[in-house]
Amino acid sequence: MAExxxxxxxxxxxxxxxxxxxxxxxxxxxxxxxxxxxxxxFPVVFAAWQSLFDLSPLQDETPFIGFGNYxxxxxxxxxxxxxxxxxxxxFGVIVLGLTLxxxxxxxxxxxxxxxxxxxxxxxxxxIVSSVAAALMFRTMFNNEFGFPNQILEMLGFGAIPxxxxxxxxxxxxxxxxxxxxxxxxxxxxxxxxxxxxKQLTEAAxxxxxxxxxxxxxxxxxxxxxxxxxxxxWLSFKAVTSLGTVLALTGGGPGDSTQxxxxxxxxxxxxxxxxxxxMALVIIIFVLNAALTVSYLGLQRKxxxx
Amino acid sequence: xxxxxxxxxVLWTMGPFLISLSVSFKQPAMVFADPGLIPDExxxxxxxxxxxxxxxxxxxxxxxxxxxxxxxxxxxVGVPAAYAFARFRFRGRHLLLLFSLLPMLAPKVGxxxxxxxxSVELGAFDSRLFLIFVFTGMLxxxxxxLLVGFFQAIPRELEEAAAVDGxxxxxxxxxxxxxxxxxxxxxxxxxxxxxxxxxxELVLALTQTADSRTLPYELFLMQDATGxxxxxxxxxxxxxxxVPLVLVxxxxxxxxxxxxxxxxxx
Numbered sequence: 300m301a302e303x304x305x306x307x308x309x310x311x312x313x314x315x316x317x318x319x320x321x322x323x324x325x326x327x328x329x330x331x332x333x334x335x336x337x338x339x340x341f342p343v344v345f346a347a348w349q350s351l352f353d354l355s356p357l358q359d360e361t362p363f364i365g366f367g368n369y370x371x372x373x374x375x376x377x378x379x380x381x382x383x384x385x386x387x388x389x390f391g392v393i394v395l396g397l398t399l400x401x402x403x404x405x406x407x408x409x410x411x412x413x414x415x416x417x418x419x420x421x422x423x424x425x426i427v428s429s430v431a432a433a434l435m436f437r438t439m440f441n442n443e444f445g446f447p448n449q450i451l452e453m454l455g456f457g458a459i460p461x462x463x464x465x466x467x468x469x470x471x472x473x474x475x476x477x478x479x480x481x482x483x484x485x486x487x488x489x490x491x492x493x494x495x496x497k498q499l500t501e502a503a504x505x506x507x508x509x510x511x512x513x514x515x516x517x518x519x520x521x522x523x524x525x526x527x528x529x530x531x532w533l534s535f536k537a538v539t540s541l542g543t544v545l546a547l548t549g550g551g552p553g554d555s556t557q558x559x560x561x562x563x564x565x566x567x568x569x570x571x572x573x574x575x576x577m578a579l580v581i582i583i584f585v586l587n588a589a590l591t592v593s594y595l596g597l598q599r600k601x602x603x604x
Numbered sequence: 605x606x607x608x609x610x611x612x613x614v615l616w617t618m619g620p621f622l623i624s625l626s627v628s629f630k631q632p633a634m635v636f637a638d639p640g641l642i643p644d645e646x647x648x649x650x651x652x653x654x655x656x657x658x659x660x661x662x663x664x665x666x667x668x669x670x671x672x673x674x675x676x677x678x679x680x681v682g683v684p685a686a687y688a689f690a691r692f693r694f695r696g697r698h699l700l701l702l703f704s705l706l707p708m709l710a711p712k713v714g715x716x717x718x719x720x721x722x723s724v725e726l727g728a729f730d731s732r733l734f735l736i737f738v739f740t741g742m743l744x745x746x747x748x749x750l751l752v753g754f755f756q757a758i759p760r761e762l763e764e765a766a767a768v769d770g771x772x773x774x775x776x777x778x779x780x781x782x783x784x785x786x787x788x789x790x791x792x793x794x795x796x797x798x799x800x801x802x803x804x805e806l807v808l809a810l811t812q813t814a815d816s817r818t819l820p821y822e823l824f825l826m827q828d829a830t831g832x833x834x835x836x837x838x839x840x841x842x843x844x845x846x847v848p849l850v851l852v853x854x855x856x857x858x859x860x861x862x863x864x865x866x867x868x869x870x
Contacts, residue, residue: 324694338741339707342718
């Protein structure tokens with residue numbers, strides 16, 4: 300991120316400019332550091348610590364129980380089934396999200412200046428709240444008047460019970476999640492494509508490669524880092540997604556879209572199992588970190604040397 | 605062949621907006637009777653009903669207060685920090701910068717309980733001020749990252765020239781650096797406002813009454829309250845919360861896209 304050698308940069312600055320006291324640096328960064336520490340760092344440490352206690356507002360004592368809460372979580376069948384649904388959800392979001400963002404980014408990268416506004420349009424979902432997006436998808440996939448069903452019926456197929464059938468509800472939730480999170484993934488990949496030297500792809504075309512082949516064999520390997528970044532982003536958002544699913548299906552129908560995050564809210568806010576909920580928070584953290592590390596590992600293994 | 609993916613992109617992005625817009629101009633009963641995209645009898649009825657709701661008015665005001673509060677404090681706190689990391693030399697600055705960036709990885713869902721308990725402990729549960737504080741913290745890592753990169757890209761010679769001409773450091777920052785930094789400041793301001801305006805999970809965890817509830821939570825509650833019947837009013841509500849951001853966004857799309865990109869490519 301830093302350009303040039305920071306130590307000589309800073310040295311030349313202090314030589315010329317007036318404020319040389321070291322405290323000015325601490326003083327100007329302190330407010331930001333304190334707010335970040337309280338809002339972001341403290342909760343993580345606090346959750347990790349609290350997850351080791353048997354917490355419940357109904358009892359006076361809160362004994363230390365070590366990994367007892369984790370054992371409770373792991374012995375619950377609901378944990379494993381919501382973990383399974385989260386796995387399906389995350390996998391679906393990554394597959395759909397990467398496919399769309401790669402196709403769209405290639406198209407946007409070759410767009411002529413008159414159509415530049417399309418890039419602006421593509422980022423629009425970024426400014427829509429998860430609740431508003433969920434509502435839009437609930438309207439769009441309504442069983443009776445939704446457009447997908449209108450089109451299906453026009454083509455002579457039967458209507459699909461999008462939101463009242465568990466499997467289809469999961470598909471709709473995946474679509475809504477990808478819709479909200481695609482803009483950044485798309486921007487990452489587009490940014491990668493724009494760094495590719497045009498001569499490379501042009502040379503391939505001269506040598507007789509088709510546009511598609513040059514895209515697959517030349518461009519894609521070159522943007523492996525940006526594809527990894529997009530994967531990390533999509534996966535992070537999917538693992539920690541709560542608002543979209545809560546507002547779209549509320550975990551239903553039945554418990555077919557009850558993800559780990561919704562399970563956490565149910566345990567903590569509905570059943571007042573604070574300690575167990577904290578353990579689940581930490582499990583979600585670890586799951587997320589493990590996935591991120593494995594994407595980076597995959598890129599190191601199969602990416603460009 | 606280029607038109608096919610581009611058409612798909614436009615359809616993918618705009619489809620949900622257009623359907624929502626279409627439904628919002630219908631009477632509740634007509635949503636089922638007249639499912640076409642263009643309403644037979646368009647009406648502003650749903651919008652009027654949203655605007656007349658006390659819940660909407662209160663939530664809108666809360667969103668405005670909390671949005672501008674978060675934006676203001678993010679800049680007030682983020683700019684000096686970023687400038688210090690970019691320009692001053694002090695022991696442990698790299699470590700401190702890392703410490704302010706790393707929490708970007710902390711997912712919001714994990715913050716809900718700890719912050720809820722903290723707010724209860726501090727007597728700050730259900731207060732707008734606490735929400736401003738939290739949203740500022742949520743955006744600061746990204747803000748500091750973007751601003752540090754931006755300040756480092758400004759040639760040092762500019763500041764040195766001003767110093768040679770006898771300007772104090774504060775005057776240099778005010779008259780040389782800040783005008784140059786306006787695109788970055790606008791990007792950070794918009795991102796901070798968007799964070800506060802759209803946030804749902806933390807509002808769910810940290811508020812209880814209409815006195816501090818913001819628009820997304822109010823929309824979420826209205827979905828429950830109106831059941832399945834009233835699609836027009838829900839979509840009108842959703843669109844009304846999106847419109848202010850769209851208007852701002854259209855003017856500065858280039859800055860935001862490039863600001864976000866610069867973080868990704870480096």
